Amino acid sequence: MNTSTSTVIDAHKVSRTFNPETIPVLAVDDVHLHLERGEFTALVGPSGSGKTTLLNLLGGLDKPDKGIIHINGVDITKLPANKLIDFRLHNIGFVFQSFNLIPVLTAKENVELIMQLQHRKKTEIAERVKILFHQIGLEDKVNTRPAQLSGGQQQRVAVARALASKPQFVLADEPTANLDSKSAANLLDVMAKLNVEEKITFIFSTHDARVIERARRVITLVDGQIHSDTARVETNVPHEVDKLKL
Amino acid sequence: MNLSLAWRNIWRNRSRSFIILTSVAIGLFAGLFVLGLYAGMMRSRVRTVIDSEVSHIQIHHKNFKDDFDPALVMDENLLKDSLRSVQGIQSIAYRAVTQGMLSTATGSAGVQINGIKPADEVLVSSLNTKIIEGQILNEETKSHLLIGKKLADKLKVKLGSKVVLTFTDQESNMVAGAFRIVGIYQTINAAIDELNIFVNQQTLNTYLGLKQTCHEVAIRLHRDEDVEQVKLTLQSQFPQYVVESWRECSPETDLMVSTLDQYSAIIIVIIMIALAFGIINTMLMSVLERTREIGMLTALGMNRPRVFLLILLETVMLTLVGVPLGLFLSWITLAYFQEVGIDISSFSGAAMSGFGFSSMIFPEFPSSSLLMVMMIVISTALLAAIFPSLKAIKLQPADALRQ
Known part of the structure; x- marks a missing residue:
């Protein structure tokens, strides 16, 4: 297995089948994936291609039937449930399609919650919150509840929450799916900036060409298998993605 | 944060929370009223035995x-x-x-x-x-x-x-x-x-x-x-x-007085069972309604004991709001009837007289049993919250997030 100190994710022969007893659906089929620190990767593919399932497996939200997944050198498929929750808390940030902020907490409290779960000191939490809200450009919305924020603002708070725990990488499941163009562009700017400035690894599943445009690596899934894996330096949409007519 | 989150969560669905705290208040009121009524009846009977009979x-x-x-x-x-x-x-x-x-x-x-x-x-x-x-x-x-x-x-x-x-x-x-x-x-x-x-x-x-x-x-x-x-x-x-x-x-009076606690306990247990089912039902609804959110919290790193504690805290907080309400209701009602009495002669006067009880009952606030009843109500609420809490921690984050 190819692992180095800069390896964040190393998935080997990972498979996941749903309903194995009744009507088996092979959502992820024998996937090999290797992500280095600082990558900005888009996971693309048509609906039902296994993007979300693969993200869930990489994030330790689901367990593969076969294969192993190393995150920062730790085989998360072997971790017991409670250890896995703790591992996620300290190593992985999540951004969900429908924001999933806690409606009864303010934007700031949503971000603080993660650090409180980590038992961080109050002063440290306050400092981190200040930095994160500056990075997402919502300093004036810290005490606002999610219902009073726009979709784009909510998703930016979700990004701040994902980064609050200082994770090695952030998994984002269709982060721009519910956003208008401007909000999506703003969010991508924030994520790209964090990726460049803080070397945070981002991997996001998406259908959105605007997101794919900004990715430096595009992995295409078809029927649960990696169809193509293209690293790019230029900003053009990769050839393989074009072919799939996403 | 758990305390603050639990407190805010209980006011998300005001009508549901109102149902639980009303159930708790009514449960406590019913328990205390029954005890008060029995205590008043027994006190009256003992006074009759001492003052008029033996x-x-x-x-x-x-x-x-x-x-x-x-x-x-x-x-x-x-x-x-x-x-x-x-x-x-x-x-x-x-x-x-x-x-x-x-x-x-x-x-x-x-x-x-x-x-x-x-x-x-x-x-x-x-x-x-x-x-x-x-x-x-x-x-x-x-x-x-x-x-x-x-x-x-x-x-x-x-x-x-x-x-x-x-x-x-x-x-x-x-x-x-x-x-x-x-x-x-x-x-x-x-x-x-x-x-x-x-x-x-x-x-x-x-x-x-x-x-x-x-x-x-x-x-x-x-x-x-x-x-x-x-x-x-x-x-x-x-x-x-x-x-x-x-x-x-008057051994029959002594027997009645000494078995009063058992009778009261039976009635309180029945009231508490009804209360428990009410709490289980409502809290279960609350958990199922928040399946996605609880799954998200687990995904982000909230461990199972914390999730369990969160649901338990929500129930305890609702109970603690309902308890003073029930206490106040009981105190006001019992104080009123302690003054004016409850006349049951129209439907069981002769039967009561046959057993040496007055048909006019003056209930009294059961101060000595107050702590016990409150503990029973709170314990019932806690026990009732266990099932919804277990349900919450059994949620798999990937499944919960799909909902």
């Missing part, structure tokens, strides 16, 4: 109560001398007691004939307050009699009617005497009214062939709580006699 303590000859043999007497002078020095005694009534037959022109009934000194009896059993027609006995008049309302109705006699009492004297000779009814009394205990008649002690002693003796000494104390202490003192002074407290003289 007084605090009674003294008899050892075998007198076996078959009410009039020959089994106690030395009244000896008792008087000794009782004078006993601390805690308020008043004493010396009685002659025998059993016999009361006959009228139209019928007869078995009765207990109580020979009393009216002046003493008033102080011990407040007999004068029970007279509903006529007057209490006069010590000077020898052949007057007081009869209970129930017996008078049964034998169809009235004030001024002449009756004949037949009984045996101390030598087992049949004796009979004619008496005129000068008073009709009525207590809240119909059984007592039907059985007991009162005549002058001296008159009865004359018929029985007794002098300076009595069969029964009834003693009223200044304080209820001194009963056991005074009883021990008297028993050591009169080892030849039987000294009994009201609990032994």
